[in-house]
Amino acid sequence: MTFLVLLGAPGAGKGTQAPILADRLGLPHVATGDLFRAAVHEGSAIGIEARRYMERGHLVPDSITVKMLLDRLAQPDAASGAILDGFPRNLAQADILATALADRDSAVDVALEIEVPEAELVRRLSGRWICRANGHVYNETSHPPRVAGRCDLDDSPLIQREDDRSETIAARLATQLSALREVVGYYRERGLLRSIDGRRPVVEVTAALLAAAGGGAGTGAWSADARGTGG
Ligand code: AP5
Numbered sequence: 001m002t003f004l005v006l007l008g009a010p011g012a013g014k015g016t017q018a019p020i021l022a023d024r025l026g027l028p029h030v031a032t033g034d035l036f037r038a039a040v041h042e043g044s045a046i047g048i049e050a051r052r053y054m055e056r057g058h059l060v061p062d063s064i065t066v067k068m069l070l071d072r073l074a075q076p077d078a079a080s081g082a083i084l085d086g087f088p089r090n091l092a093q094a095d096i097l098a099t100a101l102a103d104r105d106s107a108v109d110v111a112l113e114i115e116v117p118e119a120e121l122v123r124r125l126s127g128r129w130i131c132r133a134n135g136h137v138y139n140e141t142s143h144p145p146r147v148a149g150r151c152d153l154d155d156s157p158l159i160q161r162e163d164d165r166s167e168t169i170a171a172r173l174a175t176q177l178s179a180l181r182e183v184v185g186y187y188r189e190r191g192l193l194r195s196i197d198g199r200r201p202v203v204e205v206t207a208a209l210l211a212a213a214g215g216g217a218g219t220g221a222w223s224a225d226a227r228g229t230g231g
Contacts, residue, residue: 001080004027004108004213006086013114013116013202016137049064057168057174065089089176089180113195116199118177122169126169128161129158194212196209196212
């Protein structure tokens with residue numbers, strides 16, 4: 001089993017990189033933000049509750065988040081591991097993940113942190129568009145779609161996320177960065193952290209992440225995969 005944790009501030013590029021890594025490493029991409037947005041879209045009880053926090057830029061309470069994540073990891077496609085994007089977001093979640101994986105005789109293999117300065121995070125989030133159908137990510141300056149307002153991959157309309165309004169961006173960064181630093185410290189103490197300069201172009205960040213993943217993995221088979229596709 002292989003569990004890779006992708007860490008970074010809002011706008012660092014986790015949602016851009018995770019699907020690429022998932023494809024290259026043959027692992028499912030599990031993103032708590034995507035699970036919450038799907039729940040909001042469905043209008044489920046979890047979605048209605050989560051939306052109250054997301055629209056203010058706050059973390060959703062662990063009582064909701066943890067069960068949702070563990071239910072997702074119990075799906076058959078995650079039997080051999082996953083790329084976790086957006087989880088854990090605080091120390092309690094990091095401990096719960098460690099315990100849940102230990103119950104499966106597994107553990108986090110490597111935590112990859114994408115580092116981007118705060119001013120650049122604000123620029124990226126302000127210019128982000130996602131597609132309505134599948135959440136494919138674009139940026140009006142660094143990654144515009146070929147046809148304005150339409151997704152290159154599925155032709156669905158591009159929309160702005162509710163939490164990408166300027167006041168919510170400020171709240172997300174103000175409330176979430178200190179928790180992120182604690183989680184980064186948690187994995188550093190355990191020798192699992194690899195930090196990547198996220199200011200570079202997407203393809204260069206991907207290559208750096210794959211190289212770091214290959215160097216930091218605890219499982220031989222996955223290390224070989226990561227090195228073999230390291231770009
Ligand atoms: P979530 O969806 O996880 O949002 P986030 O962490 O705030 O991260 P983002 O999706 O905003 O950014 P990203 O790092 O994925 O960047 P992206 O690739 O899109 O969570 C949303 C909310 O759900 C949270 O605020 C919270 O309320 C709740 N939640 C989720 N998980 C939770 C948990 N575990 N516990 C509690 N609550 C939870 O890129 C951003 C932009 O930059 C894009 O436009 C992209 O095109 C561009 N870009 C990407 N890479 C580059 C590059 N290298 N160069 C130039 N531009 C780039």
